[in-house]
Amino acid sequence: MVMAAAPEMRASDGDRDRVAAALREHVAEGRLTIDEFNERLEQVYQSRTYGELATLTSDLPAIDLHRLPAAVAPAGRPGPARRDGKAQGSVKSAWSAWAAASAVSWMIWLLSTVASGHLIPPWPMWVMGPWGVILLIKTVSDRGGQSRRDT
Template sequence: MPEPHLRAADADRAAVADRLGEQMSAGRLTVAEYDERLARAYAARTYGELDELTADLPRPGTRRAAPVPSAVPAVRGGCGGWSGGPSRQAAWRTWAVTAVIVLAVWTTSSIAQGDLQYFWPFWVVGPWGAVLLVQTLHRSPAGERRRQLT
């Protein structure tokens, strides 16, 4: 980053916010830490303030840690690159975390209003979950051909 005392632009704050989101997705930040740092990122005035938010996180392009072996066995013959490995598990984990968050928001707003509100979380997690389910269960013809060639 440029000199710490120089003022940051909106694009700089957005870049730090994106990086924080990636680090939360990687499991390096909890949702609470992410929320707190995100608020500080958008309130930051200088590059130094932005740099503090990511100082304890790996820099982009540094070597990643080796993937942790999954306790769930891989399903043979998945959908293309979705062979039951970390990609599918990460997609389902992201969906589940999002589902919990939107359900918590909906529940909190329903309690605050005193009655059940329109169940809008369905439109967030429903179609996404359906696509993940199809990708998990469906065997793509391209994936079948690749498996036959190997």
């Protein structure tokens, strides 16, 4: 992840969100476990400077979020037709990242509701709902593609 030249400069919410997105991609690629992801994600949102954010990804390769490696297929070649479990593993990783982010969101909502003394609308549904629907469609379409290749 490319950071500004001055590590002592204050980071914005957008900077923290970009680092969080990169960490989610590293989980999906299998470079981080869910526990490591949760630990680093907590540190991301506590970080104040570019330098603090840079240390959270310093041991990971850079990811261009506009051109994700998993989403780019080589030109002139169809998607993989093999069934070695690699595609299934990335779907499992994506579901794991979804579950972790959902759990963190629900815990924040619960703590906020308890601390405020009144029921706060369940905003975590907006985090997990669209993401979960997309993952569900991807999971179902991947399984459908496998059964068509088997025949």
